[in-house]
Structure formats: structure tokens, C-alpha cells
Amino acid sequence: MYHKLSGEKRGVVGVGSALMDLLIFEDDAFLAGISDVKGGMTLVDGDFADGVLEKVSSDVTVVPGGAACNTIIGVGRLGGQATFVGKRGRDSYGDIFETDLEKNGVTPRLVTSDTPTGRVLSIITPDAQRSMFTYLGAASELVPDEISTAHFKDAGIVLIEGYLVFNRDLMMKTLKAAKDAGAAVAMDLASFTVVEEALDFIKAEVIPSVDILIANEDEARAFTGVSDEEAALSAMSACADVAVLKLGARGSRIAFGGKVTDVEPVVGADIVDTTGAGDLWAAGFLYGMVSGYSAETCGRIASACGYEVCRVTGADIPEEGWARIREYLPAS
Known part of the structure; x- marks a missing residue:
């Protein structure tokens, strides 16, 4: 599909x-009591983060998370080189995080710190929407000198x-190392709030190095x-060789090579939680591209x-879900 992927490298890094995801089921009134932003x-x-946890009335589910991590775990579960x-x-959260990566077929390249492992409070309201409040912790301490071209030699x-x-x-060191490799x-793009806060930097400094843009x-x-x-898709495709517009229950649109491909969604009535939906969509898409x-086909796998991650709480798709997903893979 993608001209820069015609070589032998099939890794996705x-x-x-x-981050650890702390999944909290509460109503809209609870959310309004701590923030005026939903989603x-x-x-x-x-x-x-500690103050919110003190107010929680429901049980808290703890699972490894973080946007890129969710995506890479998905690539690993699909059989990709992740x-x-x-x-x-x-700390114990960090131990759980690293062990979970390995269990899911992902090679961890993790630096450690005395600062606590980061965590995300994902407040899930009855409409299955989730609002995330992120304490980055040790995750925010990764520095440019800890990133090198060697991390991406097989990517x-x-x-x-x-x-x-x-x-x-x-960000800039990572972009350069990836390109050099x-x-x-x-x-x-991860979140509309992230885009709004850093739009000028994203457009001026980041986008010139981006080949695949997903939103x-x-x-x-x-x-x-x-x-x-x-x-919007046209504007995105002017910035990157591949542009993807995810439309939730309406599917997705993929712009590549001057053509737009509309992809129908996989749908069902058993949606429990949208946590990780975009991340796992990206997992299927990137696995398809690198393959x-x-x-x-990339869109169908995505x-x-x-869909499968929306059938469970959190971003951890069970094996029976992955078995259904693998039915969308082309016969080898």
C-alpha cells in the first residue's frame, strides 16, 4: 500500500x-463536580489524581494504558513485530506495565525512574464516553538523550x-531518530484538547516529518x-502521504495516492466502553500498512x-476478541 514500506523492515515501534489506566465508572454529575470538560x-x-480517587464510589479497574502503548500492544497481538x-x-505499577507488554508480544524498551509510574483516570459515564485526567509521572521524564536511532533500526x-x-x-529528537533510521x-493526534493547546507547534515543527496522519x-x-x-480530510491529506479520518460508528475514510477509501464500521449493540477505541483502531491500521x-483491508482490520475493544472495559481485548479480529486478515 505505502511506497516507503516496500523494504524488508516490518517492525512497528x-x-x-x-501509563496505567485507572477505569472509573461514574455518572455525569460526578464528572461535572471535578471538570467542565467531557471527553x-x-x-x-x-x-x-489522588483527590479524585478519594471521591470515587465505584470499583476502580487498573490496566496498562497510554495511547501509543495500547496501539503497540494491538500490533503485537495481531502477530506483528512490536x-x-x-x-x-x-514501582509495582511499573512492574505490571512492563510484564504486560511482554505477555502481549511487545518488546519493552523502558527507562526507569524514582518518580512514580504515570497514571490516567479514565472516567466512564453511562453513555460509554470517557474523560481522561492524566498524571504523567515518570513518563514525562523521558529525555532526548534516551532516544537513539538504534531504537528504530528494524522499524x-x-x-x-x-x-x-x-x-x-x-518530540523533535524522536522524529529525527526515526527519519535517520x-x-x-x-x-x-490523540485528543482535540492536545491539538488545541499545541496547534502551532504541531503544524510548524511536527507535521513536516509525518507520513501517516490519523485523527x-x-x-x-x-x-x-x-x-x-x-x-478536513483534504486538508489533512495535504500534510501527509496517508491521512485517516476516524468516524466512530460511521466507519473511517482513508486518503492515499489521490484516492479516498471509505471503510464501513464493524458494528454491534454490545458497546460497553470506548476507552482505547481509537488506539486499537490505529493498531489494526498500522499492522495492515506495515504488512x-x-x-x-487495513481499514477493515482497524x-x-x-469494535472489539468497545465490547470490554478498558483497552485489553480478550483472546476470543482477537480470534474474531484475525478473521479479517488476508489468508497467508
């Missing part, structure tokens, strides 16, 4: 925040987490400044991944 991602400090680069604390694609824009020197760079409707609107989906599949 993710660079991002090593998206808000950076918070450790005291804020690596994750990040920074964790020397066909390097996935740059959108949240990395809050560490600009690290000959990898294509994919960026998932949902809200992120595309924040990035392009237009609401019309056709115009040389067509845009339509849609299956996005």
Missing part, C-alpha cells in the same frame, strides 16, 4: 507515555504519540479549523479492532 484529555498533577519505548517508575513505522507535543525537545512516521472528527476539526469532513495490505 511506539514512542509514548508508559478528551486533561493533564493533572498527582494531588488532583516495540514500545517509554519511561516507567521503579517500518514509528508511531509518535500525540501527547508527546508536551515534551517538545523529545529510514522509518515512516505515523502520528495519531477522529474532533481532532481533525481542531487541526484543520474546518467542520466539513470532506474539507503491505490495501487501504480497504474497524474490527476498534
Whole structure:
């Protein structure tokens, strides 16, 4: 599908925040009591995160997370060559995080710190929407000197987490190392709040190095400044060789080589939680791309991944879900 992936490199390497997801089921009134923002991602400090946990009335589910990590785990579960680069604390959360990567077929390339492992409070309301409050912890301490071209020597694609824009020197070092290693760079815009806060930097410094640009409707609107989906996708495709507009339950649109491919969603009535939906969609898509599949096939695999993760709490798809997803893979 993608001209820069015609060589032998088939690895997908993710660079991002090593975070634990704390999944909290509460109503809209609870969310309104701590924030006036529903959806998206808000950076918070450790005291804020601890304060929210003290108010929680429901059980808290703890699972490894972080946008790029979720995507790379998905690539690993699909049978791809997957690596994750990040920074964790020397604590029990960090141990769980690293062990989980290995269990899911991902090679961890993790630096350690005395600072606690980062965590995300994902508040899930009855409409299955999730609002994320992120304490980065050790994840924010990854520095440019800890990234090198060697991390990407086997990478066909390097996935740059959108949240990395809050560490600009690290973002620029990662982009340069990925390009020097000959990898294509994919960026998932991650959250409309992230795009709004760092738009000028993203457009001026990051996008010139991006080959694959992925966004949902809200992120595309924040990035392009237009609401019309056709115009937004067109503006995105002017910035990258491959542009993807994720449309949730309406499927997705993939712009590549002057052609737009519309992909139907995989749908069902058993949606429990949208946590990780975009991340796992990207997992299927990037796995398909690095495998040389067509845009339509990449989109179908991605849609299956996005649907299956919405059938469970958190971003951990069970084996029976992965078995259904693998039915979308072309016969070898």
C-alpha cells in the first residue's frame, strides 16, 4: 500500500507515555463536580489524581494504558513485530506495565525512574464516553538523550504519540531518530484538547516529518479549523502521504495516492466502553500498512479492532476478541 514500506523492515515501534489506566465508572454529575470538560484529555498533577480517587464510589479497574502503548500492544497481538519505548517508575505499577507488554508480544524498551509510574483516570459515564485526567509521572521524564536511532533500526513505522507535543525537545529528537533510521512516521493526534493547546507547534515543527496522519472528527476539526469532513480530510491529506479520518460508528475514510477509501464500521449493540477505541483502531491500521495490505483491508482490520475493544472495559481485548479480529486478515 505505502511506497516507503516496500523494504524488508516490518517492525512497528511506539514512542509514548508508559501509563496505567485507572477505569472509573461514574455518572455525569460526578464528572461535572471535578471538570467542565467531557471527553478528551486533561493533564493533572498527582494531588488532583489522588483527590479524585478519594471521591470515587465505584470499583476502580487498573490496566496498562497510554495511547501509543495500547496501539503497540494491538500490533503485537495481531502477530506483528512490536516495540514500545517509554519511561516507567521503579514501582509495582511499573512492574505490571512492563510484564504486560511482554505477555502481549511487545518488546519493552523502558527507562526507569524514582518518580512514580504515570497514571490516567479514565472516567466512564453511562453513555460509554470517557474523560481522561492524566498524571504523567515518570513518563514525562523521558529525555532526548534516551532516544537513539538504534531504537528504530528494524522499524517500518514509528508511531509518535500525540501527547508527546508536551515534551517538545523529545518530540523533535524522536522524529529525527526515526527519519535517520529510514522509518515512516505515523502520528495519531490523540485528543482535540492536545491539538488545541499545541496547534502551532504541531503544524510548524511536527507535521513536516509525518507520513501517516490519523485523527477522529474532533481532532481533525481542531487541526484543520474546518467542520466539513470532506474539507478536513483534504486538508489533512495535504500534510501527509496517508491521512485517516476516524468516524466512530460511521466507519473511517482513508486518503492515499489521490484516492479516498471509505471503510464501513464493524458494528454491534454490545458497546460497553470506548476507552482505547481509537488506539486499537490505529493498531489494526498500522499492522495492515506495515504488512503491505490495501487501504480497504487495513481499514477493515482497524474497524474490527476498534469494535472489539468497545465490547470490554478498558483497552485489553480478550483472546476470543482477537480470534474474531484475525478473521479479517488476508489468508497467508
